Amino acid sequence: MVVLEKAPAKINLSLDVLHKRNDGFHEVEMVMTTVDLADRIELTLLDQDKIKVVSESRFVPNDERNLAYRAAKLMKEHFQVKQGVRIFIEKNIPVAAGLAGGSSDAAAVLRGVNKLWGLEADIDELAELGAEIGSDVSFCVYGGTALAKGRGEKITHLPSPPPCWVVLAKPAIGVSTQTVYQKLNIKQAEHPDTQAMIKALEEKDFAGICTHVANTLEGVTTKLHPEVNQIKEKMSEAGADAVLMSGSGPTVFALVAQDARVHRIYNSLKGFCPEVHIVRMLGNRETTC
Numbered sequence: 001m002v003v004l005e006k007a008p009a010k011i012n013l014s015l016d017v018l019h020k021r022n023d024g025f026h027e028v029e030m031v032m033t034t035v036d037l038a039d040r041i042e043l044t045l046l047d048q049d050k051i052k053v054v055s056e057s058r059f060v061p062n063d064e065r066n067l068a069y070r071a072a073k074l075m076k077e078h079f080q081v082k083q084g085v086r087i088f089i090e091k092n093i094p095v096a097a098g099l100a101g102g103s104s105d106a107a108a109v110l111r112g113v114n115k116l117w118g119l120e121a122d123i124d125e126l127a128e129l130g131a132e133i134g135s136d137v138s139f140c141v142y143g144g145t146a147l148a149k150g151r152g153e154k155i156t157h158l159p160s161p162p163p164c165w166v167v168l169a170k171p172a173i174g175v176s177t178q179t180v181y182q183k184l185n186i187k188q189a190e191h192p193d194t195q196a197m198i199k200a201l202e203e204k205d206f207a208g209i210c211t212h213v214a215n216t217l218e219g220v221t222t223k224l225h226p227e228v229n230q231i232k233e234k235m236s237e238a239g240a241d242a243v244l245m246s247g248s249g250p251t252v253f254a255l256v257a258q259d260a261r262v263h264r265i266y267n268s269l270k271g272f273c274p275e276v277h278i279v280r281m282l283g284n285r286e287t288t289c
C-alpha cells in the first residue's frame with residue numbers, strides 16, 4: 001500500500017515576537033499561509049517494524065534526525081503500531097529557508113501514516129502531536145491560512161488571501177533560527193499590526209494585506225545577511241506589491257497581483273539568487289497529491 005501526501009511550504013504574512021517565556025521559547029503571533037511549492041511525500045507500508053527515510057537531497061539527513069522520521073516514530077509510539085513505513089521525500093522546498101520545509105514534511109507524514117496504518121486519529125489530534133516535533137508542525141498539519149500563537153502551536157483558522165502570485169527568492173545562505181532569536185532585541189524590533197492583517201484577510205483586502213506584511217525577525221537576519229535587503233529592493237523596484245522575509249529567513253517573498261509583473265520580478269532575481277520560484281498562494285487547506 002502506498003499513500004501520497006503533499007507537503008506545501010508556508011510563508012509568514014506577519015510574524016511578531018511578543019516576549020521570551022520562562023521555558024526558553026518565545027511567545028509569537030504569526031499569520032501564515034501555504035503556497036503551492038511543495039515536497040512530495042510517498043509512504044509505503046513495510047511489514048517489518050522499522051522506519052526508513054529516503055531523500056535525494058544532500059541537505060537533508062536520511063536518519064532519525066529527519067523531522068519526517070521523527071513524525072513516524074511519534075505516531076508509532078503513540079498508537080503502538082507494529083508495522084513500519086518507508087518514507088520517500090521528493091525535496092522541492094529550499095532547506096533552512098524560513099519556509100517550514102521540514103515541519104511540512106513531518107506534518108505530511110503524520111497525516112499519511114494515519115491513513116497508511118488505519119489509525120483514524122482526527123486532524124486536531126495530529127496537530128497536537130505535531131507540536132511535540134516542532135513549533136510550525138501544527139500549522140502544517142492543517143495548511144491553509146491561520147494565526148499561530150503560543151510558540152506557534154495554537155492555531156486559529158483564517159480566511160484565505162485573495163489569489164495572487166508569490167515570487168520566492170532564497171540567497172545562497174542558510175539561516176539558523178536559533179541564532180536569529182538569540183540576537184533579537186524585542187523592544188527595538190519592528191512589530192506587525194497582527195489584528196490589521198487579520199482584518200485585511202477577513203475583508204479579502206489585497207492592498208490591506210500588502211500594507212501590513214511585517215516580520216519582527218527581519219531586522220536581525222538582514223543585519224547578518226545584507227543580501228536579504230538587496231533582494232527586497234530588487235523585488236520592489238521590479239513592481240512587487242509587497243515584499244517580506246519569511247520566518248527567520250533568508251527567503252524573501254513578493255506578493256504580486258498583476259500577471260505582467262511576475263516575470264519582471266523573477267528575471268530581476270534570476271542570476272542574483274540561486275533559487276527563485278514563481279508560485280501561487282494556496283491559501284486553502286489542500287494537502288493531498
Ligand code: ATP
Pocket residue numbers: 059060061065066067068089094095096097098099100101102103105106136177247248249
Ligand atoms: P522553519 O521555517 O520552520 O524555521 P526552515 O524552513 O527554516 O524551517 P527546514 O527546511 O525545515 O528549515 O530545515 C531546518 C533544518 O532541519 C535543516 O538543517 C535540515 O537539515 C533539518 N531537517 C530535518 N528534516 C528535514 C526535512 N525533512 N526537510 C528539511 N530539513 C530537514
